Amino acid sequence: MNEFQQIMAGLKNRQFKPIYFLMGEETYYIDEITNYIINNVLTEEEKGFNQTIYYGKDVDASTVVMAARRYPMMAQHQVVVVKEAQYLDKIEELQHYAAAPLSSTILVINYKYKTLDKRKKLGTILKKDNCIFEFKKLYDNQVSAWITGYLKDKQMTIDLKASMLLAESLGTDLSKIVKELDKLQVAIGAEIKHITPEHIEKNIGLSKDYNSFELQKAIINKDILKANKIIKVFSKNPKDHPIQATITVLFNYFSKLMVYYYLADKGKNNVAKELGINPYFVQDYTLGARNYSARKVVSVISILRDYDMKSKGFNNVSADMGDLLKEMLFKIMH
Incomplete structure (x- = not known):
C-alpha cells in the first residue's frame, strides 16, 4: 500500500514517470493508478489527440511502441495505456522503447494477475529505472x-x-x-x-452475532451453547456461511495458537509481531492456550483438515454441510 500511495502522491504532484508497468494479482491498485492517469493527466481538450487506450488482445508490441514514440500535439504530454497487457503478443519487444522512452509520453502497461520475469531484458530495464510495480494480494x-x-x-x-x-x-x-x-x-x-x-x-446484511469470528470466540471461551447456536444458523444458511470458509478461519487461529505455545517471549508486542495479528487479539491466544492444551491443538488441526476433505466429498457418503459442522464442532470442543 505504501508504494501505491507514493505513486499516487507523485501523480498528484504531476511528477510523471515515462513508464508505469503495473503488474500482479491485486488489480485494485492497478485500476486506481490507471484511471487516475486517464482522468487527470490531460485536459478534455488534450485527450482527443493525445490519449490512446489499447487492449492487449487487439494490439501487438510494435504498435504500442510506435504510439509511444509519437510527440504530443498542443500538449505537454501524451498518454498511452495498454489494458490487459498480459495478452499482449511479443511483450518483450517493448524493451526497445523502454531503453530510451520519451519524457513527453506516459506509457501505462496493465499486466494483471501475472508478473513479468525481471531477469529478462525488459524486466531488467524497467527495474533499473524504477518503472515496474508489483501489487500482491493481501493476506x-x-x-x-x-x-x-x-x-x-x-x-x-x-x-x-x-x-x-x-x-x-x-x-x-x-x-x-x-x-x-x-x-x-x-x-x-x-x-x-x-x-x-x-x-x-x-x-x-452481515450478522454481528452469527459469523465465523463469533464462532471462533465461542470456541476459544469453551462456550458450547453459543457455539452451537451459531452452528445452527450456519447450517440453515450454507450459502452465506460455507463450511470451507469457517474451517479456514478456525484453521488459521489454531495454527497460530500452536506457534504461540512455542514462543519464548509471550509478551503482548512480541506475540502480535510473531503471529502477525493486531495486539488487541493477543488475549485470544492467551485464553486459547489456557483452554486447549498443545496436544489438543494438534488434534484440532487434524480434525479441521479431516473435515475440510469431507466437505469436498472425500470419505463422506451422505452427511450434508450442516451435519459436518455439528460433528466437527463436537470433536473440537470435547
Whole structure:
C-alpha cells in the first residue's frame, strides 16, 4: 500500500514517470493508478489527440511502441495505456522503447494477475529505472487493517469488530471491499463518521452475532451453547456461511495458537509481531492456550483438515454441510 500511495502522491504532484508497468494479482491498485492517469493527466481538450487506450488482445508490441514514440500535439504530454497487457503478443519487444522512452509520453502497461520475469531484458530495464510495480494480494490477516486505513483516508473510523466482520465476509478482493464500503457510506449518510457492527448488519446484511469470528470466540471461551447456536444458523444458511470458509478461519487461529505455545517471549508486542495479528487479539491466544492444551491443538488441526476433505466429498457418503459442522464442532470442543 505504501508504494501505491507514493505513486499516487507523485501523480498528484504531476511528477510523471515515462513508464508505469503495473503488474500482479491485486488489480485494485492497478485500476486506481490507471484511471487516475486517464482522468487527470490531460485536459478534455488534450485527450482527443493525445490519449490512446489499447487492449492487449487487439494490439501487438510494435504498435504500442510506435504510439509511444509519437510527440504530443498542443500538449505537454501524451498518454498511452495498454489494458490487459498480459495478452499482449511479443511483450518483450517493448524493451526497445523502454531503453530510451520519451519524457513527453506516459506509457501505462496493465499486466494483471501475472508478473513479468525481471531477469529478462525488459524486466531488467524497467527495474533499473524504477518503472515496474508489483501489487500482491493481501493476506487474510492484513485486510482488517487495510479497511481501517482506507476509511481513515476518508476521515472515517471503524470498530475493530466491524472491520473484522467485513474482512471475514468479503475476503481479500480489495475492489469488492471498496464497493461495499462506498455503498455503506452512502447508506449511513455523510454525517456519520464512525462505522459500527450495527451499521454492517443493517446495511450489508452481515450478522454481528452469527459469523465465523463469533464462532471462533465461542470456541476459544469453551462456550458450547453459543457455539452451537451459531452452528445452527450456519447450517440453515450454507450459502452465506460455507463450511470451507469457517474451517479456514478456525484453521488459521489454531495454527497460530500452536506457534504461540512455542514462543519464548509471550509478551503482548512480541506475540502480535510473531503471529502477525493486531495486539488487541493477543488475549485470544492467551485464553486459547489456557483452554486447549498443545496436544489438543494438534488434534484440532487434524480434525479441521479431516473435515475440510469431507466437505469436498472425500470419505463422506451422505452427511450434508450442516451435519459436518455439528460433528466437527463436537470433536473440537470435547
